[in-house]
Amino acid sequence: MAKRVVPETARRRRRPTKQGQVLTHGLIVETALRMLHEHGAAGLSARRLGLALGADASTIYRYFRGMDDLVLAIADELFGHAVNRFEPTGDWRGDLRELGLRIHHAYLAHPQAALLTASRVTGRPNEVAGDEMILGILRGAGFGDEDAVRIYHAFIDQSLAFSILDAATLALPPAAREADEEVWRDTYARLPATTHPHIAATAPLLVARMNDSAYPTALDMLLSSAEDQLTRSSGAVGQLARPPARRGEAGIRVGTPACRKDI
Missing domain, CATH: 1.10.357.10 (Tetracycline Repressor, domain 2)
Structure with missing residues (x-):
């Protein structure tokens, strides 16, 4: 059963923790972020967090309904x-x-x-x-x-x-990350054009790009698509809002087959 969350005004301890700090919502989140950085998700628990804060693990539940509530924070x-x-x-x-x-x-x-x-x-x-x-x-x-x-x-x-x-x-562990990055240079860049002509033709570009994040490129593509759509929509709205042209006005030339009346 989830424990009651104590109101903000009642959350401060009357005395500091063993580290000399007064517990706050922000301090717990900051400490949890540091523990995740050092130990990953498997290393984050109320017991370990309490030890890191110099407080009893149960104290965490005065600020959060449970560990999932802390994750959301x-x-x-x-x-x-x-x-x-x-x-x-x-x-x-x-x-x-x-x-x-x-x-x-x-x-x-x-x-x-x-x-x-x-x-x-x-x-x-x-x-x-x-x-x-x-x-x-x-x-x-x-x-x-x-x-x-x-x-x-x-x-x-x-x-x-x-x-x-x-x-x-x-x-990833540094060794695994470095091994993954080297695959582009050690494997892809050495594939022969006789069996893999497209990879061989683009190998230098693949080596130069594939270890970097594609997010900026993907983001630009998304925004370009949105911009094109906005331009098309604005043009269509402009066309609908434009009053019909009369004979002799710009937009329809007088004397063209579209507006000439056969006698």
Whole structure:
């Protein structure tokens, strides 16, 4: 059974922990992030967290309903790192690109935490504020609500999916990561053109690119597609809003077969 969460005003301990610190929600999340970085998800437990904080493990449950509640708090903290102090400039494409790169960077700064949290939906303040901002950017650019939601969906899922993919690489042991990176040079770059003509032709480019994240490229492709759609939609709306041209006005030449009346 989940334990009762003590209100914020009643959460402070009357005395510091063994490390001389007063427990707070933020301190617990910060310590949990550090433990994930050092030990991975398997190393995060209430007992170990209590030891790291110099407090009894049961103290954690005065701040969180359980360990999953703590995971959601970590997820919202990472999202907060991405949106903190970000202010839209009015350039919708530039703003979304900057925000996408911020989200990706925030998760990659904590790869073990990213693997644990990037697939979660928290409904917490930082996540909600970020979603409101993204939808506001899209609607402000002129996208209709249906298109705004569709592009938002693709944008946020793309950023989180690449965060998980790239975080998984960073979370590998160094030897395994280096071995994976060397495959492009030691295997792909040596395949003969007689059996693998397309790989052989592009081998230098593959070696140069494939160990870097494809997220910036994928993000640009998504935004280009959205921009093209907005341009087409704006053109179509302009055509519908334009009043019919009269004979002799620009747009239809007088005397063309389309407007000439046979006698």
